[in-house]
Amino acid sequence: MNSALLAAKTAGYTMPQLWRVLSKSGYFIGLSGAIGATVTYATTVAPALRTRGSEDGDAAVLRRRSAHYLAWAGMVLLVTGYLQLAARLARAGKGMPFTDALAPGRIWHFLRTPATKGAWIAQGTVYLVQNVVLVLTAALLVALFLPAARRRLDALALTALPLSLATTLVSAVPVTTPKNRDAVLDLVFDQVHIVSGTVWLGGLALLVALAAARGRLGDTAGQLWADMWRRFSLVAMVCVGAVLVSGLWMSWRHVGAISQLWTTGYGLALLVKILLVLGLITAGAGNQLWLMPRIARARRADDTTSLLRLTLRHFPKVVWGEVVLGLAVLAVMPFLSGSARGEAGSPQAASSADVLAAGAVLAIALAASLYATAKASEALARRQAAVAAPGVGREHAVGTGSDRGPVARIR
Ligand code: HEM
DSSP states (O other), X not given: OHHHHHHHTOTTOXXXXXXXXXXXXXXXXXXXXXXXXXXXXXXXXXXXXXTSOTTOHHHHHHHHHHHHHHHHHHHHHHHHHHHHHHHHHHHXXXXXXXXXXXXXXXXXXXXXXXXXXXXXXXXXXHHHHHHHHHHHHHHHHHGGGSHHHHTTHHHHHHHHHHHHHHHHHHHTOOSSOOSSHHHHHHHHHHHHHHHHHHHHHHHHHHHHHHHGGGGGSOTTHHHHHHHHHHHHHHHHHHHHHHHHHHHHHXXXXXXXXXXXXXXXXXXXXXXXXXXXXXXXXXXXXXXXXXXXXXXXXXXXXXXXXXXHHXXXXXXHHHXXXXXXXXXXXXXXXXXXXXXXXXXXXXXXXXXXXXXXXXHHXXXXXXXXXXXXXXXXXXXXXXXXXXXXXXXXXXXXXXXXXXXXXXXXXXX
């Protein structure tokens, strides 16, 4: 505890101001809403809804809810994007109070600032383009408040998806040539981290919001939801892998020794963040190894009541917990300011062939363990099916790979 307090007070650590914390967390919440919801709608919700006819009542309820959610995500993106832009100005204009930086005239002036020497483009122009893309994304999403636009939900969501990704990618365009390979990797991993983190958290938030409509869904909605959770678990797994690999790179760049995790302010913030992410991963593993096999079994057995209970009661409860942890991750993130290496006087990180090789081995090991988790989940589902219906389980165990065969029958 004492070392934690000491760490928080280390001379090199500067506590970010409240406006900085709120605007940075807010911006990433806005991005999670837009990126996570559009990617999850496109990869998980829309394909599952397509398996139902256009007359299906459950699909209609979920489509309406998705449209409302996306429209609100657009509003949040617009507001948080503006606050983030003002925060950029407040940081650029030395000593400018955040409240002054909120003035549109000042922001416009900031965006029109000419390029500095050696830059191929003005930094303000990059931010201008980024924010034009942000406004376009938000406008497409906010349009979904209109009943006429809701009829084009799929088209609007699919158009907003690449734009929402471009909102973060454009901001990373370097205005001068990166100094070396590590600087390029920093840019790449930072964007990988942001996109995978926002897809993961934003996707969970969309699904939990849709699951809240369960009171208006029919008895067969469990099958639809089983399909959605199965699709999203693959998306989430890819995101977990990407967030961990990129997070490890960034951690190595900023932290020179494990002990710096509790002896520096930066390290302490990172440690809290890593513990929160471990909580998220544990909940995800629980879903994968406990809930998914049970869902697959109920689906095979055509057990509508269990399927509804598992997919629309148990699952959303765990996911709610994950969303809260995810918000805590975003709340801690602005406290990662400066660098533990800087605070502790450790040398700057510089990669070598050995470091990159070790990173690649780690990434492969991670991919293998995620793959093993997915396989274990399927094996558990098959084993439970075999226990529940001797003689039937084996037939399903052969060549199903997932719950594909019986699904076709249920549908
Ligand atoms: C749910 C999981 C996670 C989410 C949503 C998330 C999100 C973010 C976001 C939005 C940033 C800010 C990026 C920027 O300002 O450009 C960030 C930075 C960072 N994250 Fe994560 N992250 C997650 C997990 C992790 C993990 C597991 C680690 C470590 C293994 C990690 C390490 C870092 C580090 C070191 C930074 C530092 C940035 C800096 O000082 O510039 N993150 N994270």
